[in-house]
Structures are given as C-alpha cells and as structure tokens.
Amino acid sequence: MMNVYVCIGSSCHQKSSYSIMKELKSLIDENGLEDKVSLNSAFCLGHCAEGVTMKIDEDIITGVGLGNIEDVFRNRILKVIR
Numbered sequence: 001m002m003n004v005y006v007c008i009g010s011s012c013h014q015k016s017s018y019s020i021m022k023e024l025k026s027l028i029d030e031n032g033l034e035d036k037v038s039l040n041s042a043f044c045l046g047h048c049a050e051g052v053t054m055k056i057d058e059d060i061i062t063g064v065g066l067g068n069i070e071d072v073f074r075n076r077i078l079k080v081i082r
C-alpha cells in the first residue's frame, strides 16, 4: 500500500490543497487504485513557503498545484505502482 498525504495545514489549505485532494481522489478512482493507494490528509509538513506539500511514502514533494497534480500523479504514483 502506498501512503499519500496532502498537507491541509493553513498555508497549503490557502493554496487549494482541498481541491488537490479531490482531484487526486478522482485520479485514484479513475485508475482503479483504491486498493493500492491510501490517500490521507496531513497537518503542516514543514514546507509552507513551497506548498502545496505532499508526502508519498517517505518522499516530500513541494510546489504541488492544480496545474501539475496530474503530472505528479502520473510520475510519482501511477508509474511507481505499475
């Protein structure tokens, strides 16, 4: 099981982490990965200035936005899991 966290701390929240979370959920569902990816929210991951911040297993990914969430999903989740 891959553990994916999206920061919902106040700074990331202001940068639309909730929409990112929703988008990720749809991407996970569309690709039938519900059993392989656990999507969670996290409190501040300590990179507020570079947010939105995500954590995939032990890797921190910064600079996530609605413009690149699909790329992040493809490169960091889909590719790794297949």
Ligand code: FES
Pocket (backbone or CB within 6 Å): 007, 008, 009, 010, 011, 012, 013, 043, 044, 045, 046, 047, 048, 049, 051, 052, 053
């Ligand atoms: S609020 Fe997201 S890294 Fe701090």
